[in-house]
Amino acid sequence: MAIERKVAIITGANTGVGYAIVQRLAAESTIPLTIILACRNKTRAQEALLSLQEHFDTQQQKYHKNQATTTIPFHYPQLKIELVDVGSASSVLAFNQRILEQHSRVDYLFCNAGILPSEGLMWGKIVTDMFKAPMSLVIRSDVLMQPKQHLTEDGIKGLEDVLSRTEEDPGRVIWTSSLTAEKASFSIDDWQGLEAVQPYESSKWVTDLLAIRLNEQWAGSCSEMDPVHSAGATGDSSSTSSGSGSESSAAQGGASTPTRRITRSTSKNAIASNTATSNKNKKHIISLSTQPGVVASGIGGLASWIVLLRIALHYVVRFFGERNQTISGFHGAQANVYVALKQPVGELDYRNKYGSCVRNFGGEFLRVEKVVEYDAGQAEVVVGRLEALRREVCEPSTYNLVDPKSPIVSGRLLAFLTNFLELFGEPTGITSFLCADAGLHVLRNKEYTEHPTTMPVWAPTQKMVQAATNDHDGSTLSGKEYLEELQKTADAQVANGVKSAVGGEHRFLTCRDFYKAYKSGQSTPVKVAEQLIERIQASAEVSPSLGAVWNWNKDKILQQAQASTFRYQAGRPLSIVDGVPVIVKDEIDIEGFETGVGTTFINKGNPAKEDAHLVALLRSHGALIIGKSTMHEIGLGITNFNPSTTTPRNPYRPEHSTGGSSGGSGAAVGSGLCPIAIGCDGGGSVRVPSSYCGIYGLKPTQGRVSGRGEYPLAPTVALSGPMCASMEDLSIVYAIIAGRDVQDPNSLLQPQVALPRPLKVRQQGQLQGLRIGIYRRWFEDVTHPEISQVCYKMLDSLVKDQGAVLVDIEIPELFENSKAHNITIAGEMLSKIGDNRKKLNHQSRLEMSMIASLRIQDYVRAQQQRTRSIRFLESLFGHKENDPHHHAQYPCLIGGQENGVVDVIVTPTIANLPPKVHAGAVSHGESNYLNNCKTMQFMTMANFTGIPGITAVAGYTQEGYTHYDGDQYETGLPIGIQFMSQWWDEKRLIHIASVCEQVLESHQKPKIWLGDYTL
Incomplete structure (x- = not known):
């Protein structure tokens, strides 16, 4: 009876570590495999396929020749090419769909390809490193590649159903990270590393974040069961990114050991037992991070003599003790294949990173490093943003807001630009161009059948x-x-001896606080008005000044306070707001004040003869009107x-x-x-x-x-x-x-x-x-x-x-x-x-x-x-x-x-x-x-x-x-x-x-x- 083949997807399989993963996986697996070479470049993928077929033909001949003495069976793998650009979300999602149509199961997904194609070398960094880190310059040329475009995702969410296996034999997602991954190089505000000083290190840190985050999510320990997020940003998302770097990246690691705790071991069994984490989860998928050491595969843009020199230096560095200098892609693929085939899976710890190492004379061993700087908050944000990118591509949406690209102009340059546009903007067409660029011409090409609505006062049903x-x-x-119910409640509190809060305890005082203080005789509107005046004056004297109050009158404040005090003393306050300070924007009339609308010329010398309707209503309830607050000039802006x-x-x-x-x-x-x-x-x-x-x-x-x-x-x-x-x-x-x-x-x-009705106490179900x-x-x-x-x-x-x-x-x-x-x-x-x-x-x-x-x-x-x-x-x-x-x-x-x-x-x-x-x-x-x-x-x-x-x-x-x-x-x-x-x-x-x-x-x-x- 034919043994069912397992299915492996390997991104970036046409060269380097990805190519070697194909070789080793087929050689070391005891079960027949279908291996999908997921590559961006069709020509290079076909060349890799032919090369791999020649390799496996040779391996098959050797197996048949030595079959009597060998104990490990050789199963010739089925090789297939699927084109996918992991730097394009739409390409990834189309790839997912093809996989789902062709396969009912996927056992291994190797996220090996870099996301970012490069557009040459980062010459500024090269020149700097000539003086600061010459050794790194020679043996770590991968980190000198210039990023070209945004990250998207590897689309794991779309493959979850076919990856999901059983508790004993879970689907495995295996990430190719790097020794150089470090939290310090990563910024959540530049999560795609487009402006990072160390974009490679940043992207590989994202790889480590996501490798761990997926396990937590599948285990249900994050927010996937959260009704707020289940359809949105951070909860049910599994879209992921394998980090930046070229598919032809030269080295997958660095020359020096990172400053985190490393556990060394000389045997795979010892490493496998170094775990305390259960890998059981609801999806029956495990996500694991690996690093291939420092691989000396080729990279475009470097002279051949530099490549040869670099390889020689790899051996020198390894000789003096840096065992992560794996040099060949075959040795670099060791960790990837190990975590893919390791049984039982419970001996693997998803919080570890499994690294390939080589001794001086070629003997392989693994290094385990605990990702001690893992940041769950950062991981959740990144996953949420990747999910947003996924939805943007695969879920049709009407969302059409775009952020404009315009310079920030202030100071004398703003003055010059304003004067220039007023003089020359119209005749030269510059002003019209700026309006179009700001989207203000967007309605000109639309055909409307609707009648205009000039005042949106909607008739109630x-x-x-x-x-x-x-x-x-x-x-x-x-x-x-x-108002009557609140005042009645406040009166009852006063009668029961409930005192007002004290503002010095840092609690915002409320109308009720002022009302109870006035009603109980604890304070008076005049006393509060005097303190208010002191605070207005003090707020103008600090540096920088608060700048909240623009136009006010001390005498008017005290007159209102005195009248309010008399009403309380007579037992006839007008409402719960009687004697409470209120400030009004300089766009609304207050009797006796100029309504300047944030300017120095509107209504200059022409104070309002009566209150605006709403100010009159506040006064009729006893509010103490302070005066005018500052505002943005004519309200044409939102910064003030x-x-x-x-x-x-x-x-x-x-x-x-x-x-x-x-x-x-x-x-x-x-x-x-x-x-x-x-x-x-x-x-x-x-x-x-x-x-x-x-x-x-x-x-x-x-x-x-x-x-x-x-x-x-x-x-x-x-x-x-x-x-x-x-x-x-x-x-x-x-x-x-x-x-x-x-x-x-x-x-x-x-x-x-x-x-x-006012909320009285905190309770659920409101x-x-x-x-x-x-x-x-x-x-x-x-x-x-x-x-x-x-x-x-x-x-x-x-x-x-x-x-x-x-x-x-x-x-x-x-x-x-x-x-x-x-x-x-x-x-x-x-x-x-x-x-x-x-x-x-x-x-x-x-x-x-x-x-x-x-x-x-x-x-x-x-x-x-x-x-x-x-x-x-x-x-x-x-x-x-x-x-x-x-x-x-x-x-x-x-x-x-x-x-x-x-x-x-x-x-x-x-x-x-x-x-x-x-x-x-x-x-x-x-x-x-x-x-x-x-x-x-x-x-x-x-x-x-x-x-x-x-x-x-x-x-x-x-x-x-x-x-x-x-x-x-x-x-x-x-x-x-x-x-x-x-x-x-x-x-x-x-x-x-x-x-x-x-x-x-x-x-x-x-x-x-x-x-x-x-x-």
């Missing part, structure tokens, strides 16, 4: 109206009821770098931006100066600084808050919202400022304002059945992996502990939506500013000059795109469930189907971390289009379509980073998570963010802390 007014389960309160007025600083890390354009409001609350601020959000201007400054921020539904008294910079995308240190305070402010205003027609369509839509490609498209990791951790709690359900979704035309929003907001600002644009700072003028080059058709098509974007969201939120025509025209994939419903959409709040504040940006502003796009990546949808969005604190960075612009990032920067719901459903967002606040439990302390009020 009857179901929405009923939901806001009917309280069947006791979970819904009107705004008035919410403002040479015209002042640049506020991030309270958590003063070297970093607050975000904008409501940056002063974010800094004031984030530093503890006051518990409440009002911002205005046209493209994330509430949510961005809230996220950067570690607080909570709400952008309500378009039309939910009256815009009367707000400077009309971009009325179709912008409206005001609360920014607070606690969700209770955010709910209080929302309850006060939301609602109809008869003098603002846009506010009259809204249903009644509804809020959830989000039971909530369907959270997650577009993973979008969610994970961030500049720093920790952003999505922190947000995934928060989602993990919401799913496992609170009962929420994650639903995978896709939202089409994100790029078009983003650019249509850019055209709309900037176009409306340009229309409002008009000829005054020459008075703006250079960054604002530069952007205005670009927008001025657009055509009227660009704005009209942007409004047609707005209609399309709204229609997609109607599909997503289930408003057209019974309209198949609508779903056919505006499909959103929900759980893999083109219909369905989600309750909210989740994203990180921002796709990057707050940029550093540089001197040139402070003096002249900064043009950084890439930063703008990444900061606004998750913002524009809510503004453009009118849906509400809320940001909650998800956590803080735990690692330092090098930013794409070269800046160094510290730990402890806040990271926000955003939820967006259907129109008018702020109640749901407030409830979710309140649960997130409970999950977080506590805030980290900012470096600039002004919240130590004495109450």
Whole structure:
């Protein structure tokens, strides 16, 4: 009876170690083999096949000649060629498909080929090493190859089913690593090693990471059972990379022993017994790392005399004790074949690296090294990114956001460029070119049948109206009821002797804290106002100054405080917010203050004659209005770098931006100066600084808050919202400022304002059945992996502990939506500013000059795109469930189907971390289009379509980073998570963010802390 052949796949099998693996595997296996030569170059693969056939013909003849005396049978292997470029994910996945069609099992997968083809030698490194490491230069020429393209994957995920065998005979994935693999050469921000000083060492460290990580994942010890990740970034992924280097790489190792603990042994049996790790796992696959020592195979680009000299030096080095100088590919393949054929498999330890070694006279032995620097966190990030690459290729997607390539310009260069474009940009066509390069012409080639939507005030359905007014389960309160219930609770606490917290303990003080202190006589609004004034003055005197407060009046603050004190003394406070300090963005009218909108000329000498509607509402509830907070000039930016007025600083890390354009409001609350601020959000201007400054921020539904008294910079995308240190305070402010205003027609369509009952204690199941839509490609498209990791951790709690359900979704035309929003907001600002644009700072003028080059058709098509974007969201939120025509025209994939419903959409709040504040940006502003796009990546949808969005604190960075612009990032920067719901459903967002606040439990302390009020 014929013995079933085992199947082996060997990448990079046409030369060097890969070629030798084929030879040795066939010679040492006691079972017949089918060996697949997986090669990139067809000609070289065919040459290798012919050479191997000649070799095996000779071996077969020897076997038949000596059959009477030999004890090891020889089975002539079946040899096949499969072309695959392991530097191309699409090629790998196509290869996988062919293997699955042809074979029901794969026993061995040797990940031997390098990923990165080279484009020559790294001559700069060669010259440097002539002086620093001449020996390394001669015998380690592999590490001098210049990387050419990005890594992708070896596609193990696609072969898992056929690799999976039995517990006794698992499928084996065998990696060719290197002695030179080292953690120090690897950076998670440059995980593909494209900019690494030592790309080879970096890539081989990735090999070691993945070899171990796969075992842990298959064993179920990582997050593969995690419902948050199971369809996404880091959980059910097994896509892997074999590292960079040429397929014709000269040496697979280095000349010196790495500085990690090495265990030497003279026998294979001794090495095999050096294990304490069980290899049992759910997949019945084991992943093992090997290194072939230093192999002296040929490499392109080197003269023949150098090759000969190098080989001679290998022998010299080995003679003096470096046994890893295997020299030949045959000796180098020893470790690969050993771990492939070793039985029982339980004697292999996946945490070891098995290395080939040779004695002076050719005797082989193995060296085992424990990978002691293994970093599970790094491994998880790399696997997640490889999985994202796999999905990008094999899963059809509508995702079309791309990062722009544009220089960062600030200081005097920005001034020069602005002046040049204003004079010559239009006639030379440079401005038009820049707009096209920024994607602002993308709508010109689209044909729209939709009517334009100029104001996204969405008419509520009857179901929405009923939901806001009917309280069947006791979970819904009107705004008035919410305020009354909180005040009643606070009164009861005062009656029971419950004192207010102390800000000095580093806890953000809340309205309730101030109210209880005032009501009990523990403090008064006047005492707090005096401390507030001291803190405002102190915040301006530190270096760098906090820069949160732009325009304020000491006497006005004390007058309001005195009136509030009288009300408390009379026992008639107006509400729970009576006497609580509130700061308002310089875009909103406060009686007696100029509304400068972040400029030095708008409304100069023309103070507002009355409060904006929302300010009047706050005053009517007793709020102590501090004055105006700083903002980005005319709101045209998200860094809040403002040479015209002042640049506020991030309270958590003063070297970093607050975000904008409501940056002063974010800094004031984030530093503890006051518990409440009002911002205005046209493209994330509430949510961005809230996220950067570690607080909570709400952008309500378009039309939910009256815009009367707000400077009309971009009325179709912008409206005001609360920014607070606690969700209770955010709910209080929302309850006060939301609602109809008869003098603002846009506010009259809204249903009644509804809020959830306050959360009393932390408990599980508070989000039971909530369907959270997650577009993973979008969610994970961030500049720093920790952003999505922190947000995934928060989602993990919401799913496992609170009962929420994650639903995978896709939202089409994100790029078009983003650019249509850019055209709309900037176009409306340009229309409002008009000829005054020459008075703006250079960054604002530069952007205005670009927008001025657009055509009227660009704005009209942007409004047609707005209609399309709204229609997609109607599909997503289930408003057209019974309209198949609508779903056919505006499909959103929900759980893999083109219909369905989600309750909210989740994203990180921002796709990057707050940029550093540089001197040139402070003096002249900064043009950084890439930063703008990444900061606004998750913002524009809510503004453009009118849906509400809320940001909650998800956590803080735990690692330092090098930013794409070269800046160094510290730990402890806040990271926000955003939820967006259907129109008018702020109640749901407030409830979710309140649960997130409970999950977080506590805030980290900012470096600039002004919240130590004495109450």
